[in-house]
Amino acid sequence: MKRAILFTIILALIFPLAPVSSKLQLKAAFIREGNLWTFIDGQESKITNTGKVHFKPKWSTDGTLIAYQVETSTEGQSELWTYNLNTRDKKKISYNGHIPEWAPHKNHLAYINNGILDISDLNRFYNIATGVSDFTWLPDGSGFLLSSSGTLKPDGWSSASLFIKEVGKNYEDIVLFGGVKPFFTLPREIGTTNQNKLIAVYADQMTYSPSGKWISFVVSPTASWSMDSNMVCVIDKEGKNFEVLDEMILDVGQPKWSPSKDTLAYIAGGGRIVFGFKNKDLKIKEMPVSGTYTPANYADLDFDWMTEKTLVVSRIKEQEWTNDFSKHPLPVLYTLNIDSNKQMKVTSPPKGFGDYAPQYIPSIHKLGWLRGTSLTDRKRDLWIGNPDGTGATEWLRDVEEIVFFTG
Numbered sequence: 001m002k003r004a005i006l007f008t009i010i011l012a013l014i015f016p017l018a019p020v021s022s023k024l025q026l027k028a029a030f031i032r033e034g035n036l037w038t039f040i041d042g043q044e045s046k047i048t049n050t051g052k053v054h055f056k057p058k059w060s061t062d063g064t065l066i067a068y069q070v071e072t073s074t075e076g077q078s079e080l081w082t083y084n085l086n087t088r089d090k091k092k093i094s095y096n097g098h099i100p101e102w103a104p105h106k107n108h109l110a111y112i113n114n115g116i117l118d119i120s121d122l123n124r125f126y127n128i129a130t131g132v133s134d135f136t137w138l139p140d141g142s143g144f145l146l147s148s149s150g151t152l153k154p155d156g157w158s159s160a161s162l163f164i165k166e167v168g169k170n171y172e173d174i175v176l177f178g179g180v181k182p183f184f185t186l187p188r189e190i191g192t193t194n195q196n197k198l199i200a201v202y203a204d205q206m207t208y209s210p211s212g213k214w215i216s217f218v219v220s221p222t223a224s225w226s227m228d229s230n231m232v233c234v235i236d237k238e239g240k241n242f243e244v245l246d247e248m249i250l251d252v253g254q255p256k257w258s259p260s261k262d263t264l265a266y267i268a269g270g271g272r273i274v275f276g277f278k279n280k281d282l283k284i285k286e287m288p289v290s291g292t293y294t295p296a297n298y299a300d301l302d303f304d305w306m307t308e309k310t311l312v313v314s315r316i317k318e319q320e321w322t323n324d325f326s327k328h329p330l331p332v333l334y335t336l337n338i339d340s341n342k343q344m345k346v347t348s349p350p351k352g353f354g355d356y357a358p359q360y361i362p363s364i365h366k367l368g369w370l371r372g373t374s375l376t377d378r379k380r381d382l383w384i385g386n387p388d389g390t391g392a393t394e395w396l397r398d399v400e401e402i403v404f405f406t407g
Contacts, residue, residue, distance in 0.1 A: 025363045029057040029066050030382070030402035036068050036083065039396060047083050047090070056401050060102045060109075063405045067093075067100040067109055080111055082122065093120045099134065104141040117144065119171055126171035129180065133160070136206040143167050145183065145215065150201040159186040160203040160219070162239070184239040190219060190231055192244055198229055205254060209262040213237050216255050216264050218248070232266050234285070245285055252301055253282070258308045261286070263338075265311060267300050268292075282313055284338050293336055295343070301331055301375075306360040306387060310337050312346070312367055314356055325374045330354030333369060335387060346389030356380065360387075361404050370399060 028039040034051035037044055052071040055078070059066060064085050069078040072095075080097025083090050097111040097118070109120045110128070117132040118125045133149040143166035150158040163180040191197030202220040209215070219231045232245045232255050246268040248255075253267030263286040281294040282303055294300050294315070303313040313336065316329040331354040333347040347355045349371055357380075358369045367387055371394075372380030378400050385392030396402075 026361065027063060027363075027405040028402055029059065029068075029405075030396065031057070031400040032398050033400075036066070038066070038083075038085070039402075040085070044396070054400065057403055058100050058102060059403060059405045059407070060107050061104060061407055062107065063407050065102075065107055067102065069097065069100070072096075080109075082109065091122065093122070094118065094125065101135070101137060104137055104139065106141070110135065110137065110144070116176075117146065119167070121171075126174060127176045128167060128171070128174055129163075129165050130176060133202060134204040134206060136208065138164075138166075139208050139212045145206055146180065147203040147206060147217075149203075150199070157188075157199045157201050157222070159188045159200040161185045162203060162206075184235060184242065186219060186242075190233070190244050192231070192246060196229075196247060198231065200231075203233075207255070207257060208237075209257050209264070210260050211262050214262055214264075216257065218250070218255065219244075220250070232264075232268070234264065246283060253303055256303070256305060258305050261308045263308065265303060265305065267303065269299075282311070282336075286338075291338070293338065293341065293343070302357055304358050304360050306335070306367075309339055310335060310387075312358040312360060312387070314354075314358055314369070316354075325376070328374055330374075331356060333358055333367070333389070344388070346387070347383075347385075347392065348389075355383070357402075359402075359404060362406055363404075368395075368402070368404065370402070 030037050031053055034053055036047040036053045050070055053068055055069040057066045057068045066083045068081055070081060071078050077096045079092055080094040080100055081090055081092050094113055096113050100109055100111040102109055111118055112132055115131055116127055117129040117135055119128055129146055131148045132146050134147040135144045137144060146163045146165055148161050150160050162183040164183050165180045167174055186200040189197045190200050198221040200219045201222055203217050206215055206217040214234050214236055216234050219233055230248050230250055232248050235242045248268055255264055255266035257264055265284050268281050268283045281292050282300040283292050297318050298315055299318050301314045303311050305311055313334050314331040315334050316331045319329045332345060333355045334343050334345050336343040349355050353371050356370045356372060361368050366384050368384045370380035371383050379398040381394050382396035382399050383392050384395050
C-alpha cells in the first residue's frame with residue numbers, strides 16, 4: 001500500500017494536475033503599462049511598445065483580430081490599429097479613429113473620425129455618414145443606428161437625434177450627406193421626475209437587446225454636467241415607445257442586456273463618487289417590469305451577467321468620501337439570482353485590496369476580476385475562480401483593462 005501511495009505521489013509530481021484545459025480555452029486582450037498584450041493558451045504576448053494604448057481593445061466577431069487605439073501627441077486624437085492573431089501583423093487603419101466597432105458578421109471595422117462615421121474593410125476606408133457622435137451596427141449588419149448630438153443655439157441647447165442609415169455590400173455607393181431615416185428625436189429635457197431633469201445633449205452606449213426589439217442608451221447633458229447625472233433610457237426598434245428608466249453616472253456599471261432575454265441591468269444613482277460611496281443600486285429592467293437588488297447600506301460599483309437569471313456584482317459598504325484613499329471602502333464580489341433574490345458573497349480579498357471589474361467567462365464557465373488597492377489603481381491583478389468563488393487563483397499581474405473573447 002505504501003508503495004502504491006508513493007508511486008501515485010511521484011506521478012503527480014511528474015504530471016501535475018494544473019488547470020491546463022481551462023487555459024487552452026481562454027483568449028483575452030489586456031493593457032499593461034500602456035501596451036496591448038494577449039493572453040492565449042496560458043501564454044502572455046506583448047503586442048505594442050508605445051506605452052500609449054489605454055482604451056479597451058475590441059475583439060472581432062470571429063476572434064482573429066483585435067482593434068486598439070494608440071494615443072498621439074495631438075490632444076484628443078488616437079490612431080486606430082488592428083492586430084491579426086494568425087499572421088501577427090499590425091496594421092494602421094486610421095490616423096484618427098474613435099469608438100471602433102466590428103461588424104456583426106464580417107471583419108469590417110466602423111469608427112468615428114472627427115464626426116464622420118467610416119467603415120474599413122482593412123484594405124481601404126469608406127465615408128458613411130457625417131455629424132455622428134455615436135453609433136451601433138444594426139443587429140444584422142445591414143447598417144447603423146446613428147446618434148447626432150445637440151448643438152448650442154441662441155435659445156439654449158437642442159436635443160440629440162437618432163437616425164437609421166442602411167449600407168449595402170458596395171460602400172462606394174453610399175451617399176455621405178443624407179440617405180438617413182429619422183428614428184427618434186429626444187425631448188429637450190428628460191428625467192424621472194420634474195425635479196430630476198437634464199438637457200438631452202448626447203445619446204451614447206446604444207445597444208440592442210438579444211431579440212432586437214429594444215435599444216438601451218445613456219442620455220447625457222454637457223460634458224461637465226455628465227459627471228453628476230445621466231439617464232438610462234430604452235426605446236423599441238420602431239422608435240416609438242421611449243422610456244426614461246433611471247439616473248446614473250458614466251463611470252459606474254455600464255448598462256448591459258442579459259445574454260438571451262430582453263432584461264437590462266444597470267447601476268442607478270446620480271452624483272459622482274467624490275460625493276460619497278453611496279446611492280449606487282443595481283437595478284433590473286425586465287421589459288416591462290423592474291426591481292432593485294442592492295441591500296440597504298451598500299452600493300454597487302460594477303457587474304456582469306452570468307446567465308439570464310444570475311449576475312455578479314462588485315459591492316462596497318456605503319461611506320462618505322474622503323481624500324485619504326487608504327480609508328476608502330474596498331469592494332468584494334457577490335452573486336445574485338434575480339428570481340429568488342438570493343445573494344452570496346464569493347470573494348474575500350486580503351486586507352488593503354478590493355475586487356473590481358467582474359466578468360463572466362463563458363468559454364471556461366468561470367469568473368474573472370481585477371484585484372487592486374483602490375478605484376484608481378492601474379496595476380491590478382487578474383484573478384479567476386469558479387462562480388461560487390472557490391478555486392480562485394491569480395493569473396496575471398499589472399493589468400489596466402482586460403477583454404475576454406466570448407464568441
